Amino acid sequence: RFFARALNCEGSDEPCETCPSCLQDLGDHSDAIHLIRPTGVDIRIDQIRSLIEASRYRYGGDRFKVFIICPAEAMNEQAANAFLKILEEPPPRVVFGISTQ
Numbered sequence: 643r644f645f646a647r648a649l650n651c652e653g654s655d656e657p658c659e660t661c662p663s664c665l666q667d668l669g670d671h672s673d674a675i676h677l678i679r680p681t682g683v684d685i686r687i688d689q690i691r692s693l694i695e696a697s698r699y700r701y702g703g704d705r706f707k708v709f710i711i712c713p714a715e716a717m718n719e720q721a722a723n724a725f726l727k728i729l730e731e732p733p734p735r736v737v738f739g740i741s742t743q
Contacts, residue, residue, distance in 0.1 A: 646675045646708035649737060663705065676709045680716040687720040694728050697736045705735070712741040 647657040647664055657664045666674070676696065678689055693709050700707075711717065717725060729738065 643675060643677075643710070646706075646710065646737070646739065649706045649708060650674055674705055674707055676707070678709060678711045680713075683716075685711065685717040685721050687718070687724050690717070690721045690724040690728075694724070697728065697733050700735065706737050707735060708737045708739060710739040710741055714740040714742065 644657065648655060650663045651657050652661040652663050659665070663674070676693070678685060678693055681689065697707060697709065711725070732738065
């Protein structure tokens with residue numbers, strides 16, 4: 643999340659935590675940062691399809707939309723295959739992050 647906030651910070655290369663972007667990204671309802679976590683045992687294809695749909699919409703001018711998959715190894719085979727497709731041709735201003743925690 644630190645990297646995701648740094649991408650959109652209006653104040654510096656690190657999250658200043660005072661600009662409007664940083665303050666919004668600290669909240670739970672940020673449109674810039676999306677955490678994809680397992681529902682139950684694994685991350686399922688419907689969650690990745692929702693990610694793909696959400697990635698199509700621009701967010702706030704030059705700001706980045708960041709999707710963090712946490713933990714990546716929780717994706718089932720169908721979800722992983724769908725995720726690979728979006729990685730091949732990601733939308734502009736979209737960043738994908740993978741976490742092992």
